Amino acid sequence: MAGWGEAEWAALPGAGPVSDGSRRGCSLVLESLERLTPTELEEQYFARFCEELAAEHEVFLPSRAEFVGVARRLILAVLQNLGLHQQLEAGELLTGELMGNAVRHTGGRTAGLRLARRPGRLRIEVRDSSRALPCRIVAEPGNETGYGMALVDALSERWGADLLPRGKGVWFELKVRERALPL
Secondary structure (H helix, E strand, C coil): CCCCCHHHHHCCCCCCCCHHHCHHHHHHHHHHHHHCCHHHHHHHHHHHHHHCHHHCCEEEEECCHHHHHHHHHHHHHHHHHCCCHHHHHHHHHHHHHHHHHHHHHCCCCEEEEEEEEECCEEEEEEEECCCCCCCCCCCCCCCCCCCHHHHHHHHCCEEEEEEECCEEEEEEEEECCCCCCCC
């Protein structure tokens, strides 16, 4: 995404340090990211995403329709890995809605996907380069579109959007039951 810092670019698969914030270096990293297939990206990101969950790790996906499914599968796999089976459907569906909105409405080249677990809550966030905030619209009866944010509102514990220095993050939270820790 335009304006993202060196740390964000270094998190992309195959990225090394970007010298002097060079746009050409960022462009090369993004081009290598876009050359990966959805399956290759999914394989590279899954292990890192699960391992670094506590650090609120962010993964970057090309902002193209075929990568919405990758975001959904990543969240689904992480939720299964965490044993949060009661949240599988909602987490997958709402992640797809937020990623789909980022792809359709923002015009950026990449979108960031973050997942954070806090006591009693799981937060999933999609970041993009647009500063236009999402809004709920009243979908016309019979329309196939316009229901996404209404679904997010209905199925999540809460949701919102945060303006970032360069873009925004749209998030939702799901309530999760904490397991009793063994003594």
